[in-house]
Amino acid sequence: MPDPISPFLYSCFPVGSRKLAAHANPVTAVLVGRSGPVRLEREGQRVEGDILLVRPGIVHAVAFAERGADVLYLNGLGFPFDTLLGRGLTGAPAYLALDAMRGDESAMAELRDRLTPAACAPPPAVAAAVQAIHADPMWRMPQSELASRLGMERTQALRAFKAATGQSFRAFKLWSALQYATQQMAEGALVRTAAMDAGFADTAHLSRVFHRHFGLTPSAAIAGLSVN
Incomplete structure (x- = not known):
């Protein structure tokens, strides 16, 4: 899908498996568990939550509850937090992420603005x-x-x-x-x-x-x- 405020595409993909092997997502991503929390793991470190914002470029494994998860890839969006693996989303950003996954372009625009309010459009x-x-x-x-x-x-x-x-x-x-x-x-x-x-x-x-x-x-x- 086209991003409403940038030339980038953003993608939402379903994951039906219970785990993902070690990998590094190339862009910032949102993971939403369907029937339980999502867990990121890397060399003894762990981050867990129902909705996680995942840092790009960091090799990690992922475990899901029984029914898997949905992943929203936010192309062109920097990771706004000073954490190694990822961070849980709550409140308005969490609801916006859920709406963006359903194709709500206005929610996608607001989510992007909330996560990186100082971000500039590319030349x-x-x-x-x-x-x-x-x-x-x-x-x-x-x-x-x-x-x-x-x-x-x-x-x-x-x-x-x-x-x-x-x-x-x-x-x-x-x-x-x-x-x-x-x-x-x-x-x-x-x-x-x-x-x-x-x-x-x-x-x-x-x-x-x-x-x-x-x-x-x-x-x-x-x-x-x-x-x-």
């Missing part, structure tokens, strides 16, 4: 590049194209992109393609079809990236879609 040229990447999942925009769009030398363009999005140019393109493939599979596409349509080399390539970012395989994720 127009970066926003246009982000939209172009989202619009064509099979295309991996080259660095030279980004530099041309931003009117900068290549290294400067890469730095400007990361400063505006929170991800390296390469990581952002891969995550955008993975989001598209995951959405296709959630809608019933075969793994190999989703891989091809999103520009992955083959099914094995998609499976490796999927496990690294989500902590489970595509087949396990598809199997869990029936858990409500």
Whole structure:
């Protein structure tokens, strides 16, 4: 789904399994347990709650109650708390996260504003590049194209992109393609079809990236879609 106040997409995916293997989500995420609390674990550290905001880039495992959880990925949003793994959401932010997961764009806008009120929209040229990447999942925009769009030398363009999005140019393109493939599979596409349509080399390539970012395989994720 398009974010109502930025060029980024945000995604909500169901997780029907009871646990996720060690992985590092590439962007800030919200985990909502369906029938009990969610637990994040890393090297003896633990964070538990019904609704958790998860720090990106930190390898962690996740345990859920019986019916799994739903995950909202907040692309382009920095993590606003000084905690290693994550932090529970309560009160208005928790209700806003739940409404955003149901597709309420005004709730998404308010949630983003509450979590990072000082956040600035990316420069127009970066926003246009982000939209172009989202619009064509099979295309991996080259660095030279980004530099041309931003009117900068290549290294400067890469730095400007990361400063505006929170991800390296390469990581952002891969995550955008993975989001598209995951959405296709959630809608019933075969793994190999989703891989091809999103520009992955083959099914094995998609499976490796999927496990690294989500902590489970595509087949396990598809199997869990029936858990409500």
